[in-house]
Amino acid sequence: MSVFEIVRFAIRGLFTNRLRTFLTVLGITIGVASVIILLAVGNGSSKAIQASLDRLGTNSLQVRSGGGGFGPRARATASSQKPLTILDAAALMDKSQAPDILQVAPIASTNGTCVVGASTTTPSTFYGTWPAYYKASNTSIQSGSYFTNDDVTQGRRVALIGQTTATALFGTASPIGQTMRCSGIEFTVIGLTTVKGASGFQDGDSLVLIPITTMENSITGNQPLSSIIVEATSSKTTDAAQTELTSILDARHGISGRKTADFSVFNQASLLTTASTSSKTFTTLLGMVAAISLLVGGIGITNIMLVTVIERTREIGIRKAIGAPKGAILSQFLIEATILSVLGGALGVVAGFVGSHFTIAGTKPVIVPASVFLAFGVSILIGVFFGGYPASRAASLRPIEALRYE
Amino acid sequence: MAQLVAVVAAAEAVDSVVDKQPVIDVRDAVKRYGVGDASIFALDGVSLTIDAGEYVAIMGPSGSGKSTLMNILGALDNMTSGEYFLDGIEISSMDESHLSIVRGRKIGFIFQSFNLIPRTTAIANVELPMAYQGVKSKERRERALVALDVVGLGDRINHEPTELSGGQQQRVAVARALVTRPALLLADEPTGALDSKSTADLLDLFDQINAAGRTVVVITHELDVAHRAKRIIRMRDGKIVSDDLNKERVA
Numbered sequence: 085m086s087v088f089e090i091v092r093f094a095i096r097g098l099f100t101n102r103l104r105t106f107l108t109v110l111g112i113t114i115g116v117a118s119v120i121i122l123l124a125v126g127n128g129s130s131k132a133i134q135a136s137l138d139r140l141g142t143n144s145l146q147v148r149s150g151g152g153g154f155g156p157r158a159r160a161t162a163s164s165q166k167p168l169t170i171l172d173a174a175a176l177m178d179k180s181q182a183p184d185i186l187q188v189a190p191i192a193s194t195n196g197t198c199v200v201g202a203s204t205t206t207p208s209t210f211y212g213t214w215p216a217y218y219k220a221s222n223t224s225i226q227s228g229s230y231f232t233n234d235d236v237t238q239g240r241r242v243a244l245i246g247q248t249t250a251t252a253l254f255g256t257a258s259p260i261g262q263t264m265r266c267s268g269i270e271f272t273v274i275g276l277t278t279v280k281g282a283s284g285f286q287d288g289d290s291l292v293l294i295p296i297t298t299m300e301n302s303i304t305g306n307q308p309l310s311s312i313i314v315e316a317t318s319s320k321t322t323d324a325a326q327t328e329l330t331s332i333l334d335a336r337h338g339i340s341g342r343k344t345a346d347f348s349v350f351n352q353a354s355l356l357t358t359a360s361t362s363s364k365t366f367t368t369l370l371g372m373v374a375a376i377s378l379l380v381g382g383i384g385i386t387n388i389m390l391v392t393v394i395e396r397t398r399e400i401g402i403r404k405a406i407g408a409p410k411g412a413i414l415s416q417f418l419i420e421a422t423i424l425s426v427l428g429g430a431l432g433v434v435a436g437f438v439g440s441h442f443t444i445a446g447t448k449p450v451i452v453p454a455s456v457f458l459a460f461g462v463s464i465l466i467g468v469f470f471g472g473y474p475a476s477r478a479a480s481l482r483p484i485e486a487l488r489y490e
Numbered sequence: 491m492a493q494l495v496a497v498v499a500a501a502e503a504v505d506s507v508v509d510k511q512p513v514i515d516v517r518d519a520v521k522r523y524g525v526g527d528a529s530i531f532a533l534d535g536v537s538l539t540i541d542a543g544e545y546v547a548i549m550g551p552s553g554s555g556k557s558t559l560m561n562i563l564g565a566l567d568n569m570t571s572g573e574y575f576l577d578g579i580e581i582s583s584m585d586e587s588h589l590s591i592v593r594g595r596k597i598g599f600i601f602q603s604f605n606l607i608p609r610t611t612a613i614a615n616v617e618l619p620m621a622y623q624g625v626k627s628k629e630r631r632e633r634a635l636v637a638l639d640v641v642g643l644g645d646r647i648n649h650e651p652t653e654l655s656g657g658q659q660q661r662v663a664v665a666r667a668l669v670t671r672p673a674l675l676l677a678d679e680p681t682g683a684l685d686s687k688s689t690a691d692l693l694d695l696f697d698q699i700n701a702a703g704r705t706v707v708v709i710t711h712e713l714d715v716a717h718r719a720k721r722i723i724r725m726r727d728g729k730i731v732s733d734d735l736n737k738e739r740v741a
Binding site: 086089096100398399401402403404405406407408409410411412482483484487 | 564566567587591593594599605607608609610622623624666670
């Protein structure tokens with residue numbers, strides 16, 4: 085009795101009931117495909133989060149007015165709050181107290197409408213800052229030039245604009261050298277920033293950047309800063325930079341002991357950690373759902389094999405009566421179950437690869453190679469494991485009882 | 491397993507030298523169902539010897555123990571006590587995995603309900619026992635063709651059981667039983683599901699098989715079937731009540 089022979093018996097057994105075989109295979113196919121696709125979706129979404137956070141720059145820290153807390157208590161301290169000022173920003177640039185801070189960019193922000201002829205637009209981001217901002221916020225220009233420290237000292241009326249703003253005001257024409265009127269003040273556009281894309285709900289390209297002195301002198305007056313962006317010397321020193329800036333600002337704002345801080349620091353690196361942790365949870369959940377469907381597929385194999393064994397009890401009896409050893413019967417049913425699961429697994433891998441080409445729930449799935457091997461391997465194990473019980477039942481049937489079975 | 495195959499082969503070798511040892515040698519076979527007072531003796535001390543080349547009918551009403559005896563003789567069931575030598579091999583103490591090898595090599599079964607594998611062609615059915623014995627596929631096919639030819643179904647080899655009449659199915663079963671060259675052809679009510687024409691054909695076939703030297707044991711409750719045998723054993727209540735040569739057939 086060769087292995088080849090037993091495999092032939094097994095295949096014949098499967099072929100005699102094609103519909104049942106097909107449906108059982110389908111169960112495993114769906115299980116394997118969903119493991120691959122759902123893990124790919126999880127992986128894809130975590131890649132997307134990573135990419136959008138990378139765009140923000142992981143070295144940067146953002147300091148904002150107000151404590152970290154929310155609710156009545158946070159509000160109660162508001163009256164005693166000291167605003168962030170340009171002097172705070174300047175203090176952070178002290179290399180002796182803050183060796184891990186590379187550069188500091190204060191941000192003054194306003195809401196204004198920009199007009200060119202009949203075209204108007206309200207940029208979602210209208211910032212006054214200085215050149216350190218470019219690097220700290222990962223902003224670059226695709227054409228024209230940056231405004232310089234000299235422009236800031238002189239308070240020149242020059243502006244960098246984003247693609248969305250440029251299109252709204254100038255259409256397809258190059259905005260460089262053109263003038264626009266924002267909040268009643270005329271600016272010369274000197275640069276167009278590189279497209280950033282949307283980050284969350286905000287269009288990163290609906291943007292106007294002007295020198296901070298120009299904003300304070302001409303638009304907002306001497307208002308507090310909305311935030312300060314601090315760039316650490318490297319992604320490894322962001323935590324140290326955060327400690328340094330906190331102690332400098334604590335000293336300047338008289339924060340000590342039980343007094344609640346009147347500013348808060350946002351760390352992009354910790355945001356990244358949080359985001360990737362939550363996407364890992366998400367992936368795990370998806371993986372569990374998929375694993376359950378694979379398990380259900382496996383139970384389907386057991387069910388079908390049990391039915392097959394019962395249905396073929398008499399045949400098993402005949403085979404035993406004419407000299408089939410226990411091992412031959414065991415292998416025949418085990419191989420039947422394994423063929424079902426291997427076939428299902430292989431089709432599932434194909435379906436998984438095909439399915440991962442589509443965008444699912446706004447996410448481009450990225451296949452995790454390990455998940456393919458895992459799902460396929462598990463499906464084979466399921467065949468052996470879940471097929472083993474019915475197979476051993478078939479093999480241990482006593483021929484006399486099996487022959488009597490109607 | 492391999493050891494057993496060697497034992498069987500050795501016994502076959504001894505066979506050809508001695509040739510006098512009985513095919514069936516049952517000593518004081520007891521088969522009891524249940525325990526204590528509620529137990530029933532299906533076989534109550536049966537001793538029986540059948541020599542090579544005999545044609546024996548075992549008769550009896552239902553409940554006489556003839557089916558139990560058939561299961562014991564066919565190595566399909568174990569005895570409660572007693573000894574059984576099949577073609578010189580002691581099989582009363584063997585477990586199921588060894589018994590299956592003995593069955594495959596020593597016994598050809600014919601059942602009342604034919605018991606062909608469904609959805610499988612006649613030739614594949616006949617080849618099956620040889621497949622379990624590890625006969626090479628070319629030799630298997632040749633031997634299966636010969637066997638089907640002997641039973642007169644040389645032109646029906648690719649028919650499945652449902653495409654054959656009852657008589658034809660039973661002849662496929664006979665071919666399947668003979669193809670392994672067993673020491674014993676064991677038939678359990680072989681004509682029970684056949685019409686009179688097919689019955690006559692089958693009994694003629696048994697005569698030929700026996701004439702060729704094969705040992706044939708038929709379990710039946712039909713008198714005309716039993717009367718084709720050369721020796722008739724009658725059973726009642728788990729015991730042998732008579733064991734006579736059939737004077738019509740033995741001159």
